[in-house]
Amino acid sequence: MSEAKLRTEPRLQEPDLFYKSLAQLHAGLTPEESLLVNSKLLLVLANHIGDHQVLLQAIDLVRSHATAD
Amino acid sequence: MQRTYQYETFPFRPSPELLRGEVVRHPVIVVGAGPVGLTAANDLVRQGIPVVLLDEDDKVSLGSRAICFAKRSLEIFDRLGCVEPMRRKGITWNVGRVFFRDQEVYRFNLLPEEGHAHPAFINLQQYYLEEYLIQPLRDHPLADLRWRNRLVGLEPGEDHVHLTVETPAGVYETEAEWLIAADGARSTTRKLLGLDYKGRLFQEKFLITDVVMKTEDFPTERWFWFDPPFNPGYSALLHRQADNVWRIDMQLGRHADVELEQRPERVLPRIRAMLGEEIDFELEWISIYSFHSRRMDRFLHGRVIFVGDAAHIVSPFGARGANSGIQDVDNLIWKLKLVMEGKAGPELLESFNFERTRAAAENAFHTETSTEFISPDTPGQLALRNAVLELAREHEFARPLINSGRLSTATVVPDSPLNTPDQDPFAGGPIPGGPATDAPLAHGEESTFLLKQLGYTFNGILFVDRPEDLSPTLLADLQALAAQDVPIRTLVIAAQPTARTEIQGLPLFHDVAGLARERYAAPAGAFYLTRPDQHVCARWHRFQRARVEKARDRAACLAR
Numbered sequence: 207m208s209e210a211k212l213r214t215e216p217r218l219q220e221p222d223l224f225y226k227s228l229a230q231l232h233a234g235l236t237p238e239e240s241l242l243v244n245s246k247l248l249l250v251l252a253n254h255i256g257d258h259q260v261l262l263q264a265i266d267l268v269r270s271h272a273t274a275d
Numbered sequence: 276m277q278r279t280y281q282y283e284t285f286p287f288r289p290s291p292e293l294l295r296g297e298v299v300r301h302p303v304i305v306v307g308a309g310p311v312g313l314t315a316a317n318d319l320v321r322q323g324i325p326v327v328l329l330d331e332d333d334k335v336s337l338g339s340r341a342i343c344f345a346k347r348s349l350e351i352f353d354r355l356g357c358v359e360p361m362r363r364k365g366i367t368w369n370v371g372r373v374f375f376r377d378q379e380v381y382r383f384n385l386l387p388e389e390g391h392a393h394p395a396f397i398n399l400q401q402y403y404l405e406e407y408l409i410q411p412l413r414d415h416p417l418a419d420l421r422w423r424n425r426l427v428g429l430e431p432g433e434d435h436v437h438l439t440v441e442t443p444a445g446v447y448e449t450e451a452e453w454l455i456a457a458d459g460a461r462s463t464t465r466k467l468l469g470l471d472y473k474g475r476l477f478q479e480k481f482l483i484t485d486v487v488m489k490t491e492d493f494p495t496e497r498w499f500w501f502d503p504p505f506n507p508g509y510s511a512l513l514h515r516q517a518d519n520v521w522r523i524d525m526q527l528g529r530h531a532d533v534e535l536e537q538r539p540e541r542v543l544p545r546i547r548a549m550l551g552e553e554i555d556f557e558l559e560w561i562s563i564y565s566f567h568s569r570r571m572d573r574f575l576h577g578r579v580i581f582v583g584d585a586a587h588i589v590s591p592f593g594a595r596g597a598n599s600g601i602q603d604v605d606n607l608i609w610k611l612k613l614v615m616e617g618k619a620g621p622e623l624l625e626s627f628n629f630e631r632t633r634a635a636a637e638n639a640f641h642t643e644t645s646t647e648f649i650s651p652d653t654p655g656q657l658a659l660r661n662a663v664l665e666l667a668r669e670h671e672f673a674r675p676l677i678n679s680g681r682l683s684t685a686t687v688v689p690d691s692p693l694n695t696p697d698q699d700p701f702a703g704g705p706i707p708g709g710p711a712t713d714a715p716l717a718h719g720e721e722s723t724f725l726l727k728q729l730g731y732t733f734n735g736i737l738f739v740d741r742p743e744d745l746s747p748t749l750l751a752d753l754q755a756l757a758a759q760d761v762p763i764r765t766l767v768i769a770a771q772p773t774a775r776t777e778i779q780g781l782p783l784f785h786d787v788a789g790l791a792r793e794r795y796a797a798p799a800g801a802f803y804l805t806r807p808d809q810h811v812c813a814r815w816h817r818f819q820r821a822r823v824e825k826a827r828d829r830a831a832c833l834a835r
Contacts, residue, residue, distance in 0.1 A: 241654060245662035253672040
């Protein structure tokens, strides 16, 4: 089992401002447009992170929620 | 049938078995005279092994099929002595460009350096390739080409295979010590043995066309479009072939009506939209394909060995179909020969299975990833793919994600049981388990290339500053190795100019551009050991006879 590199403790400097900006990004968008915007943002942030293990662990964390009831 | 190519019909001749009613046991029978079966037949006869080649048809490949032949394939054909006509007729290319809508978003150069005998790719219609592979076999005393011979029955035995073959003049029985199945995706051999071929079908339909046109509007580069104006929401691919024939592929979607979309009246406007009004063209070939990605668990089943599409099939993005089959043959024939001669143990053939199932898994991974990018399955995957393309227009970081095909390269197997792991540090150079690298050399007055000196036996590559640096003991050792039962033929590469072409019977070359030493990251005195398929199996900073012999024994699975 590889070490946990993904940091999941609270690190957002401005939670409410971040949330508001992200929600604003989706204002007035259709579902399709929102999907595209989220995909782009994901790629931009993923590139900033770069570390392959961190990215895979993030995907695994989300996958365990993705099909849960 | 194509108008730009004249098909020869090969004559049917009743086999000796048919005429005399005797069952003969041949050393090797190859089933299937496509690119891979023909490569196998050429390699077998070049290594002195008689071959019977069965094909149910009597002409070369019909239609627009394989086109892009990779550098490693060209090196293999060079070793087999049949690359010249391919290079003359084929269209050379190294650069690929990817467009999104109306803008170029990515460009790659598959061979950005000089000093290799062969380019990254040539484009050549499969029917020409087959013609050039048949030519050396036609009157070859060891080659028996049997056209309109269809395999209909198979009985595998402990030390041979029994075959039933149907021909226009009746059915006959025959036998082979070894059967090489090169009979394609719908392999009769595989079906007769009830063997698996597991994988998936991609639902996406692709229109495949050959178009004859005289134009200088497109350079000899691979061009791929995502969402072009002439095929909105889908992709297109353009390749130049010989005879002013251009291959144009267009993605049609999962739900395209195959019967309708094949009609010329549907195809012509698509091509016209792509080429514009000015270019004159003629449609030479139309077909519609969906692609599979499948492979067998094992390619070796007793005396039956599977190669090419019979063993593994992939979608064509990246040209990993025929090219990997040709590499299968390169890997196999020298091993089969040593086993047939009783010199190598059965583990050597098992290493073919190990190395080439590894290659097939790698090829499946790359081609599946490309196909998923070109034809995303779900809305989420489509959004991800389009996000990459849109970001790529302005942002460099997204460009490496664009996947219109990861083009075929030679497979490297670092953990092959045939390798001797590095004990000395090398800062580069071809690693054990991968093919040797090419470099320009001078042999006396003549210019040549390194790879042309390797093959059919184990080879040593010894790097020196001057031939005078070689001690008598070292030379005696090298000569002894060249005389052994499974010989190692060493070539000496000198950094300093020399007019000599040999030193005590060993071929001597000058590393005229310094590229051999550089590409092999070789200090003076370094020794590389390569297999009969030009793959590196060991390397050291200094030659020592015992360890070289040990590495050769390991790579050939010799009984000791």
